[in-house]
Amino acid sequence: MGTNWAPDLASTGKSKYKALADNIRNAVAEGLLPSGEKLPPVRELAYQLSVTPGTVARAYSILTEEGVLQAGVGRGTFVAEIQARTDPAHAWPQMLNLRSPQLPDVGQSQLLRDALRETADTVVSEDLLSYPSRAMDLPLRRALRRWMADLPIGTFTAEDMVLTHGAQSAISLVMQTVLRGRDPVVAVENLTYPGFRRAAELCRARVVGIDCDDEGPRVDHLEQMVRDHGVQLFCTSSEVSNPTVRFTTDRRRREIAAMAQRLGLHVLDDDCYALGTHRAESYHSLVPEFGWYVSSLSKTLTPALRIGYVVAPRDRVKDLVRTTAFSHFGMSRPLTELALNFMSDPRLLSVAARGRARINELVRMTVNHLGRYDVTWNEDVPFLWLQLPKGWRGPIFVRAAEEQNVILKGAEEFTLRDARTPHAVRIAVNGLVDPACYEAGIVRLRNLLDNPREEITV
Incomplete structure (x- = not known):
């Protein structure tokens, strides 16, 4: 830098990244770092200040989000122009990631911290040294059942639920439970969540696409694929289609359910993204012998816990439990206890x-x-x-x-x-x-x- 400015982190009493951010912010306000001034690269400034590169990167990131600094890929980090520091349209981070939904922190992190402390104080030593069992996670399944009380999923109890490490794990476990034979086939919509395809690939299953119209997946095309290719499982998101936001109408769901009942087709209904009131019944309700309901806490509360769950057809619960046991023995007790404390918080x-x-x-x-x-x-x-x-x-x-x-x-x-x-x-x-x-x-x-x-x- 062509200035005499040098940050002092010695006597602030703050975290080093906060102290550095304050130093840069004050230097910009006082004119010691003028608009357009290029700041040193992260590693260079870290070396000068005897701090870690992460400390400098975090300070730069905070100030970039505030609009004090601007960063360009391959160009470096600069003091923002005066207009950019006053106009919210220019106050944006180095790279705004809109690839996957990110939940705002409106208190979940504090609830998790409190749940972590409670878990540490309440889990007994015996459970910390034991393999997990289905009996251990029953309290969490009951809490999740209460959380789902208003959803149109049909009749089920906590005993019909199986916990998984997120919804993607749930999809894979359902496929492992349902698919049979040397050449299993899974049907998905032609435009749909790619996790369905990836799970099918892990199960060595072929994937065929289903056309859609304004009401949802075309039942005639799905039936044709079942008859021509031997489709065993149809994966869909009836309430919120990812990525199109479309939902499958009640009439179309009932048509697909009737066809699934007639042909013995399993239907996996992924319901992770709906935050509001559901507009029609899930396939688990419409075709209880073949409907699998999958969801998680990731899109509504926090993805950090990796808590997913399946509501299985009642006569297939034991099969899914066995698949889960063969896969990873079940959910660890500290994790389920943490999730239970989190879900039980009155806030x-x-x-x-x-x-x-x-x-x-x-x-x-x-x-x-x-x-x-x-x-x-x-x-x-x-x-x-x-x-x-x-x-x-x-x-x-x-x-x-x-x-x-x-x-x-x-x-x-x-x-x-x-x-x-x-x-x-x-x-x-x-x-x-x-x-x-x-x-x-x-x-x-x-x-x-x-x-x-x-x-x-x-």
Whole structure:
């Protein structure tokens, strides 16, 4: 740097990264670090100050989110221009990740800390030295059953539930339980959550795609695939389709359920993303002999616990329990006790409500900026589906957004290899960043949509 500024971290009494952030912030305010001044690389400044690179990186990250600093990929970190420090549209982090939904922290972290302390004080030594058992996690299954009391899943008890390490693990375990033969086949929608395909690959299963219309998966196409390819399991998300936000109508669900009952087709219903009131019954309710309900705490409370669960058909619970035991013996007692203490906290309902309200606000903010385009959304779903306007191709738009430091998922990540890929992107809500930073990223996406590059216009 071409200045005489040198940070002093010795006598502040704060964490070193906070002290460094304060030093830089004050130096900018006093003019010692003028607009456009390039700061030293992370490792260089860390060496000068005898701190870890992580300390410097964390301070830079805080100030970038505040808009005090700006960072460009491959260019370094600079003091932001005065306008950028006062205009929220420019106050955004180095890279805004909108690939996967990120929940805002509205109190969950404090609940988890309190639950950790309670768990440490209450778990007995005997349980810390024992293999897990299904009896050990029964209290947590009962707590989750109460949490699910208002969901239209049909009749079930905690005994019909099996705990898993997240919903993705649940999907794999259901496939391992259901699929049979040398060449098992799984059906998914042509545009759907890629985790279904990945789980099928782990099970050495073929995947076939199902066409959809305005009401959901086409029942005639699904039945044809069952008859022609011997499909044993259909994986879907009837309440919130990922990535399109579409839901399957009640009439279509009943048609698929009737066909599944007639042909003996198992249906896995992944219900991770719905934050609000459900609009129709799950397949576990409509076809209880073949309906598997899968969900988790990851998209509503926290992904850190990795708590997923399956509500299985009653006569297949033992089969799923056996699959789980063969896979990993079950959930560890400290983990289930931690989750139980977390779920039993009387503050949990208000925390969940605040989280939902924050997601609602961010979704509405996104629609306010992008509503002139073909965007599908629901305020209770933490992502939006954007059909790109004429002149933009999906992969090119994703690359252009990344050049603006906004990371998205293109439609090709959700499409089967032999299916037609629409020119569209999924925009996931990120509640972990400052709302001004999030809005700045959405504004940059809007500017891209408003101004397609000449070389890609048609």
